[in-house]
Amino acid sequence: MNQNAEFDYLVIGAGAAGCVVASRLSEDSDVSVCLLEAGGPDTHPLVHMPAGVAAMVPTSINNWQFQTVPQSGLNGRIGYQPRGKTLGGSSSINAMAYHRGHPLDFDRWAELGNPGWRYDEVLPLFKRAEHNEYFKDPLHGQDGPLNVRFHSSPNPFGETFVEAGIEAGYPACPDQNGATMEGFGRVQVMQKDGQRCSAAKAYLTPNRHRPNLTVETHAHATRILFDGKRAVGVEFMQNGVTRTLYARHELILSSGAFNSPHLLMLSGVGPKDQLLAFDIPVVHELPGVGQNLVDHIDYVHSYRVKSRQLIGLSLAGVWDMTKAAIRYWRKRSGPLTTNFAEACAFVKTAPELAQADIELALTIAMFADHGRTLYRGHGLSVHACLLHPKSIGQLTLASADPRVPPLIDPAFLTHRDDISTLIKGYRVIEKLMATPAFKAFNPQSVIDAPMNTDAEIEQVLRNRSDTLYHPVGTCKMGNDAMAVVDARLKVHGLEGLRVVDASIMPTIIGCSTTAATVMIGEQAAGFIRQDRETTLARDRHETHHPA
Structure with a gap:
């Protein structure tokens, strides 16, 4: 590709939304x-093997490995923030859970002044993206690229x-993307033929042959270029060389809840005082x-269980995994x-709530500290995740150097209601482990700290909780003074620039964010296509009816 090449559209970031936008726009030849x-191409074998998540999240493989600033709500600990750095972004390194979100999550966005984002309006976008192998009903899609x-x-x-949940008095939920989310059920995953179905695998891989789609990897964007208030190009580093590309129509910033606001600020768009503090010329003040950084805080409690059906560290476990690896490479199963x-x-931790406020998850191994701390033997873990935190943080600049990560402050557990709800979530874990379904396996907690009173539980939660990898909100959608993009995802006060990723969520949804981020990409592609058709129609009219 020539230096200073020009394209109709530049998409910065090949994560869950960026892959969708690039694929959908390039459908028009x-x-x-x-x-x-x-990051690089998504060719690492751990990307495609689903269990590879356990090796990528705690390491530098395809991973930005961000960290937070010290968190007062976590007793001063520094949190870990893994994010995907490869084609597919975090959809290439995550746990592949497919959850859309509760209808109220999206209705809430619309109520905040964002027309077009109600649940009944975005449901067709979820269905357009989805191919569900199990559910064939009006709530699911069958023809989309994302295999579920x-x-x-x-x-x-x-x-x-699931049996334990029913014994504890909770409902079963066979389809958590169906008419209701509440209850216990098996997780639907983004997989196909035993392999990960990331946004890149779903949207990019089948379409890389298109002559009008160019994909550049190892291309670290360092600055958006402006002509006045119009975004016209991007400067990036690739293999040690600074390069520049230009956009005839639009730049689409899809670099995620950390990198998108970071790049905007490096480019002179953001809070004025912060930009001036780092001698960054102000292109447009946007406070x-x-x-509005919000993230799901998650507590993990591990239990030893003497069962080789659970993945663990033992001589027998090594032999089991050796056999499992042979089976996987031969049959993509096991x-x-x-x-x-x-x-x-x-x-719900209280019956009067309109929607669930805690997510519990079973993992079939003992994990601590994102898999960076391992336990000997076999066991399982149960997570309690706070779905609608009231703690709100921020992302700020650490330097004007694009190679220096931003300062990430999710402000975890700084709102008193958050720790109160998470304590209730832990009490549900206790309730589950006391059921006959689990007692039959004699689970033994690996936590040796006392957890009897709420005060004791609180200290353990603050000492051990961390992100569930769902940061959102740092370029929020809306029309108030702190909004960054409008309901069509155009950056307020600028031209030719949209933000399309989880950063635009004005409030966090009550589940994992990948499916909703794919939906945002589908929505944005539709907006961009509509605007292009409007412009073409206007140009044709002006050609035939000159002033």
């Missing part, structure tokens, strides 16, 4: 699209978890850039097709 990704299914080789402890989190539940 009359437009040219270039997709830039800071239950595990092909399910671990039996997933059923134990909401980097603000234990290595697991995402580890094979069953989950959405529960």
Whole structure:
């Protein structure tokens, strides 16, 4: 590709939304699209093997490995923030859970002044993206590129978890993307033929042959270029060389809840005082850039269980995994097709709540500290995740150097209601582990700290909780003073620039965010296509009816 090449559309970031936008726009052979990704191609075998999540999340493999600033709500600990750095973004390194979100999550966006985002309006976009192998009903799609299914080789402890939930008095929920989310059920995953179905695998891989779609990897965007208030290009580093590309129509910023606001600020768009503090010329003052950071805080409690059906560290376990690896490479089946989190539940901690406020998840191994701390033996873990945190943080600049990560402050557990609800979530874990379904396996907690009173539980939660990898909101959609984009995802006060990723969520949804981020990409592609058709129609009219 020539230096200073020009395309109709530049998409910065090949994550869950960027892959969708680039693929959908390039369906029109009359437009040219270039997709830039800071990471490399998604060729690492751990990307495609579902169990590879356990090796990528704690390491530098395809991973930005961000960290938070010290968190007062976590007793001063620094949190870990893994994010995908490869084609597919975090959809290439995550646990592949497919959850759309509760209808109220999206209705809430519309109520905040964002027309077009109600649940009944975005449901067709979810369906357009989805091919569900199991559910063929009006709530699911069959013709989309994103393959959704239950595990092909399910671990039996997933059923134990569901059975325990029923014994504890909670409902079963066979389809957590159906008419209701509440209850215990097996997790639907983004997999196909025993392998991960990331956004890249679904949207890019089948379409890389298109002559109008260019994909550049190892391309770290360092600055958006402006002509006045119009975004016209991007500067990026690739293999040690600074390069520049230009967009005839639009730049689409899809770099995620951390990198999108970071790039905006590096480019002179953001809170004025912060930009001036780092001698960055102000292109456009936009105080909401980097603000409204919300993330799901998650507590994990592990238990030893003497069962080789659970993945663990033992001589027998090594032999089991050796056999599992042979089976996976030969047949794409068996234990290595697991995402580890094979069953989950959405529960209310109070019956009067309109929707679940806690998600429980079973993982079929003992994990701590994102898999960076391992336990000997075999066992399982149960997570309690706070779905609608009231703690709101921010992302700010650490330097004007694009190679220096931003300062990430999710402000975890700084709102008193959040720790109170998470304590209730832990009490549900206790309730589950006391059921006959689990007692039959004699689970033994690996936590030796006392957890009897709420005060004791609170200290353990603050000492051990961390992100569930769902940061959102740092370029929020809306029309208030702190909004960054409008309801069509155009950056307020600028031209030729949209933000399309999880950063635009004005409030966090009550589940994993990948499916909704894919939906946002579908929505944005529709907006961009509509605007192009409007412009073409206007140009044709002016050609035939000159002033």
